[in-house]
Amino acid sequence: MKNNNFRIRTSVFGLVAVFMLMLIAVSDLYAADTLTVDIYGPGQRKVNIILLPPKTVPEGKYQNSKDKDLPLPAEAGTFSDDLAKDLAYLPFLNIVPITDILGGDPSRGVRPGDIDIKPLRLSKVDLALTTGWEIRPNGDKNLLLRCIGTFNGRTILGKKYSMVTEETLPRIADRFSSHLMRILTGRDGFFESSIAFVRKDGKNKEIYTVSPQGRNLRQISALGGINLSPNWSPDGNRLVFTRLGSRQHLLCVWDRATGKIDQKSFPGNTVIGPDFLPDGNMAATLTMNGNSDIFLINGNYKPTKALAKSWAIEVSPDFDRTGQKMVFTSSRFGNPHIFLLDMNSGVVTRVTTKGKYNTNPTISPDGRFVAFSRQTPLGHRIFVHDLKDGSERQLTFGPGNDEEPAFGPDGYFIAFSSSRSGKYKIYLTTRHGDPAMMVPTGNGVAKAPAWGKAHKL
Structure with a gap:
């Protein structure tokens, strides 16, 4: 029959086991951006977020000059679509297309220092989300996700997922979206319901x-x-x-x-x-x-x-x-x-x-x-x-x-x-x-x- 203000906080890097998925905690402290969105108030504001094109990134001791030329894995496009679909369910987010940015993609990597923040600010983008794919010599894939505030160019949320497979990618998209909702609103539950x-x-x-x-x-x-x-x-x-x-x-x-x-x-x-x-x-x-x-x-x-x-x-x-x-x-x-x-x-x-x-x-x-x-x-x-x-x-x-x-x-x-x-x-x-x-x-x-x-x- 019938069936927050939010405050951008420290980022926590991690690796948790989900099927073959592992999360290993690595912590870094960052200065806080301050954005305000009260999703429970009558005048909720929109936060502009951009999903930057995925990149292949080198990993630790396996890094060499040829890593930058490695092609993206076949799953990269599908995962980006999954992540965009998840974030589209959060009405307080406005996804800005890359075509709206003067000069196109302002990133050459996935870390804050790899991104030119100026054109993002000019386009009134509040948050930039980067996706990095690490391809190990044995073929294993790691996935690095970061959400970066354009106010001061610092990471507000970062996660690393290890040994990802095509089957686990939708759950990774859900997990990261849930973390991001928690960071931005102080509430979660949607992606776990x-x-x-x-x-x-x-x-x-x-x-x-x-x-x-x-x-x-x-x-x-x-x-x-x-x-x-x-x-x-x-x-x-x-x-x-x-x-x-x-x-x-x-x-x-x-x-x-x-x-x-x-x-x-x-x-x-x-x-x-x-x-x-x-x-x-x-x-x-x-x-x-x-x-x-x-x-x-x-x-x-x-x-x-x-x-x-x-x-x-x-x-x-x-x-x-x-x-x-x-x-x-x-x-x-x-x-x-x-x-x-x-x-x-x-x-x-x-x-x-x-x-x-x-x-x-x-x-x-x-x-x-x-x-x-x-x-x-x-x-x-x-x-x-x-x-x-x-x-x-x-x-x-x-x-x-x-x-x-x-x-x-x-x-x-x-x-x-x-x-x-x-x-x-x-x-x-x-x-x-x-x-x-x-x-x-x-x-x-x-x-x-x-x-x-x-x-x-």
């Missing part, structure tokens, strides 16, 4: 997962029939969803470690919109007493108490990271609206007052913002409500219908489903309403995104 969603395969609807950039597409369920409403556990190790059986709804829990799916039934035979609480318990709409109420469900799959109860339909629970706030949809006042439950006091307050059809709420991890879908004369659109000041903002404008928003783990990005391309697919925007980007999910209709942690890169 995973989106669960429902994909229609023929007559069936099954649960899949994919990274926000469309990597690692994986089918989770193969149960046949209709499987709906996936949601992640806080640690990203489990997924809960609903299976519509021939006679009853089943609550299903997939375990990442084992790949197994537990299926549980409940009195009333209805399970709608299950979700995890931060403590590992669950909540879902059940019809135990004839009404559709939201119940707390413990780790033994036993309903313990009603969290939202009325004569009307109560659905779509979602929780902040503390578990103290629960948003949900209720028709207790006639039309569906969004409500907020204080889990400590039990007090319920109404969030939305505008519109006649508000559904699919998702609350940001910090508990401040609630995104939801509202029916408008032009179709369903995504809105965000600020619980602190009561303000409301429309984030999406179609075409088609925009529905089922889901906050990312950082509270900045929002995933949603949209029919703007003719059939429903998963898209990404931000809390500020940045232009939507489609997530590659393969063939078929894709709906009901749920955003959670995956694994550290």
Whole structure:
């Protein structure tokens, strides 16, 4: 159903094992550039970054005069494309093409001293990213990545990856992009996250997962029939969803470690919109007493108490990271609206007052913002409500219908489903309403995104 300012700091060079990938720490201290971007404020600024053409560089004792003439490996172009695609997902970055630089490529190498900073400054470039390929005599390849600030020409982030292969390059691009986001914003999580969603395969609807950039597409369920409403556990190790059986709804829990799916039934035979609480318990709409109420469900799959109860339909629970706030949809006042439950006091307050059809709420991890879908004369659109000041903002404008928003783990990005391309697919925007980007999910209709942690890169 619903599924910083930043300060440029010291660079750390490293080598960490990822498959055949190793990271060996080497530290250097650099004076700090100062740039300011508050991705959570209303006026986020753009940082201009340029990806300079990759270079072949000599390595240590293997250096000789012929190294500079070594051709780039075949993977160099593909990796540069992967890195550019990753950085394009960060809307606070503006990628400047090399053709915008007077005189073309201002670099003769990959170190700060190898780059003529002046033409970059003239083109208002804030950051320059260099890629160096070391080709060892045995054929092994090392990859050196640097992000250099044009304010004082110093490295703000540097990483060296050893024994790289074509298979590990996409993960290197993700890893470096994650480090860079952390440096620039103080936050990360985007490149380490995973989106669960429902994909229609023929007559069936099954649960899949994919990274926000469309990597690692994986089918989770193969149960046949209709499987709906996936949601992640806080640690990203489990997924809960609903299976519509021939006679009853089943609550299903997939375990990442084992790949197994537990299926549980409940009195009333209805399970709608299950979700995890931060403590590992669950909540879902059940019809135990004839009404559709939201119940707390413990780790033994036993309903313990009603969290939202009325004569009307109560659905779509979602929780902040503390578990103290629960948003949900209720028709207790006639039309569906969004409500907020204080889990400590039990007090319920109404969030939305505008519109006649508000559904699919998702609350940001910090508990401040609630995104939801509202029916408008032009179709369903995504809105965000600020619980602190009561303000409301429309984030999406179609075409088609925009529905089922889901906050990312950082509270900045929002995933949603949209029919703007003719059939429903998963898209990404931000809390500020940045232009939507489609997530590659393969063939078929894709709906009901749920955003959670995956694994550290």
